[in-house]
Amino acid sequence: xxxxxxxxxxxxxxxxxxxxxxxxxxxxxxxxxxxxxxxxxxxxxxxxxxxxxxxxxxxxxxxxxxxxxxxxxxxxxxxxxxxxxxxxxxxxxxxxxxxxxxxxxxxxxxxxxxxxxxxxxxxxxxxxxxxxxxxxxxxxxxxxxxxxxxxxxxxxxxxxxxxxxxxxxxxxxxxxxxxxxxxxxxxxxxxxxxxxxxxxxxxxxxxxxxxxxxxx
Numbered sequence: 062x063x064x065x066x067x068x069x070x071x072x073x074x075x076x077x078x079x080x081x082x083x084x085x086x087x088x089x090x091x092x093x094x095x096x097x098x099x100x101x102x103x104x105x106x107x108x109x110x111x112x113x114x115x116x117x118x119x120x121x122x123x124x125x126x127x128x129x130x131x132x133x134x135x136x137x138x139x140x141x142x143x144x145x146x147x148x149x150x151x152x153x154x155x156x157x158x159x160x161x162x163x164x165x166x167x168x169x170x171x172x173x174x175x176x177x178x179x180x181x182x183x184x185x186x187x188x189x190x191x192x193x194x195x196x197x198x199x200x201x202x203x204x205x206x207x208x209x210x211x212x213x214x215x216x217x218x219x220x221x222x223x224x225x226x227x228x229x230x231x232x233x234x235x236x237x238x239x240x241x242x243x244x245x246x247x248x249x250x251x252x253x254x255x256x257x258x259x260x261x262x263x264x265x266x267x268x269x270x271x272x273x274x275x276x277x
Contacts, residue, residue, distance in 0.1 A: 105276035112275035140198035151181035
């Protein structure tokens with residue numbers, strides 16, 4: 062997935078939301094005040110994302126959280142920093158606490174980390190955003206409590222695009238489960254036929270390769 066700068070002006074988060082065009086054919090995210098065009102997922106990226114949503118919904122029903130843990134079609138996560146905003150590939154929300162989200166009904170904005178059970182990013186050519194910016198900002202999303210953030214974040218690098226320090230040399234497709242521990246993400250990599258281990262979804266029994274195959 063390629064990126065192109067949509068505007069040169071620096072925007073605040075609220076200015077970005079006011080600017081965001083309705084019924085857009087592309088997605089936009091805000092990085093340090095700069096609006097970045099994010100073409101909607103296509104091909105393998107879209108296959109993997111859609112199939113993984115199906116797998117997550119199966120598990121959600123198995124643990125009797127159907128209708129409580131939900132996956133919206135679109136959402137924007139507002140980090141603690143005022144000049145960034147992200148639209149995750151997949152986000153699992155906890156409806157039990159969504160009443161605290163004052164901007165959800167009107168703007169699909171998530172500000173409270175307690176509302177989020179899981180965020181998933183499927184890596185594309187803008188891999189640095191998933192490994193650096195979002196890994197940093199999802200730890201401390203919209204909270205004044207320093208050690209509070211999104212409790213679990215998955216990075217799915219099915220095409221092995223990330224840096225070698227993350228996915229090895231030679232590079233290999235890697236699935237990361239990033240779990241919040243003492244205010245920092247503990248990144249656990251999974252490759253090949255290794256079963257994925259998730260604290261939030263312990264019933265999720267698929268292997269890393271199974272997930273990568275969803276892109277085919």
